[in-house]
Amino acid sequence: MKITFYISLLLAGLHAVSHGHLPPNHHNGHDPNEPKHHMHHAGEAIACLKLVPNNADFAFQFFKEIILEVPNKNAFFSPVSISTAFAMLALGARSTTQTQILEGLSFNLTEIQEKEIQEGFHNLIHMLNHPESKVQLNMVNAIFLTDKLKPLKKFLDDAKALYQLEAFTTDFNNPREAEKQINDYVERKTHGKITNLVKDMDPQTVMLLGSFVFFKGNWEKSFKPEHTEEREFFVDAETTVKVPMMHQTGRFDFYFDEDLSCTVVRLHYNGSATAFLVLPAKGKMKQLEQTLVKETIQEWSDHLFKRLLSLYFPRFSISGSYEITNMLSKMGIVDVFTDQADLSGITGTPDLKVSKVVHKASLDVDERGTEAAAATAAEIMTMSLPPVIEFNRPFLMLIFDRDTNSTLFIGKIVNPAITS
CATH class of the missing domain: 3.30.497.10 (Antithrombin, subunit I, domain 2)
Structure with missing residues (x-):
């Protein structure tokens, strides 16, 4: 043996x-x-x-x-x-x-x-x-x-x-x-x-x-703790939980993939790491899971553009x-x-x-810490209200290191209220 x-x-x-x-x-x-x-x-x-x-x-x-x-x-x-x-x-x-x-x-x-x-x-x-x-x-x-x-x-x-x-x-x-x-x-x-x-x-x-x-x-652009509030997260058709939802309004890298019916927002960390937050339309998670390949990420990267958004993202x-x-x-x-x-x-x-x-x-994932006053950048806002992107249903989070082109982490968050 x-x-x-x-x-x-x-x-x-x-x-x-x-x-x-x-x-x-x-x-x-x-x-x-x-x-x-x-x-x-x-x-x-x-x-x-x-x-x-x-x-x-x-x-x-x-x-x-x-x-x-x-x-x-x-x-x-x-x-x-x-x-x-x-x-x-x-x-x-x-x-x-x-x-x-x-x-x-x-x-x-x-x-x-x-x-x-x-x-x-x-x-x-x-x-x-x-x-x-x-x-x-x-x-x-x-x-x-x-x-x-x-x-x-x-x-x-x-x-x-x-x-x-x-x-x-x-x-x-x-x-x-x-x-x-x-x-x-x-x-x-x-x-x-x-x-x-x-x-x-x-x-x-x-x-x-x-x-x-x-x-x-x-985070390169921090979330302010005072803007975090309890909001609903829709786990599935039968289950809704309350989660602390971080919020900031600003210009973000954004893309809507019509073929996969999902919204993509890219957030940067200080340094060489980047997070892709991917929110499928209702009922479209399975399609996204089954078809996700490296070429998909490349296509998203190629099509991202800066857009003024009101972004809600859970702390979990x-x-x-x-x-x-x-x-x-x-x-x-x-x-x-x-x-x-x-x-x-x-x-x-x-x-x-x-x-x-x-x-x-x-x-x-959290918004911990305080943003130094000297680092606060005033965003020039248009008078019209920006579109709201709220990660309030199951989503994917992918984290890359740009220096080595490595896929460091892949996550599927179905219920951010569950810790394990």
Whole structure:
């Protein structure tokens, strides 16, 4: 029988807040799918950008799988966290197991070699961990190993060099002590955002591989707390809840997609992150879910224009925990979870398989903080009332990093009053 181990994928708290001085809007014309022209690391950017179409395809394919698993519920995940962890696992995979992992991540191995993929992820991690501006974004990869399991020096050296992997010896025979070591590490790396990540660990565990992402961004145009008020949110035909609804009037990037019957509003964070807020017309969410692909986002980006809007957007916190082994199997990553697994690149012998893949995610969106008086810009308003866009029914929220063209997070918010 193969020895099993866990892969733990964690998105630690996307936290959108607004406070301090607001810089001028320097993002006009930048799309999530369009690199900044003044990137400092041209070589890194080129290697990283090779992954962009594949990572985007994986993001939207996985989105379709996750909403099948949790229909009519909040869903939130980090595709870049999942693909990074499995690309790292592919370093130690061989033969069909490696092919399935890379093809399951949407790579066509006749067009891109494994070495290019690994180099691309290396540069992606480096660029995400060194943002140019005021966004706080950290990606950490860690491996916890029993002292009886001796990984190959080449695997550890490559993983450390490519993925900035941190390695720790852990006594899994003492599950309580192992859980404390791992949970303390995660809590520290996620600024206290995630606690008690692992629990009820199997004493048979010999290895835990983790990928942890922490993101905190400030709205470029803040919402004033005094403008937030309780308003109704229509979950479905039978359910209405009261939520704190943030509000601001101003000029926003806007587009109405007639084909998909949805309203798109783009908000910027200070720094390199951008959020697309997507509000389908009543009864049109399913159509949007089933047809959403990377080309859709590009089309929205190409057609956005500045429009004066009265925008209502809920303040909310949601979190979720997913066991995603089944979803990945449906996407073609099969052998690594069975006795057919070949992870001999990790230990030198094919005696490992993955028993479980957990992805945890949380999202906080608020208007916290006060806007400095000096930063208040007077909007020139027309005398006619601007159209009201109110996110008062289920919507999507997609967050991109423009420097790396990465899909950082995808969320479907069905009921902002539910936290998990």
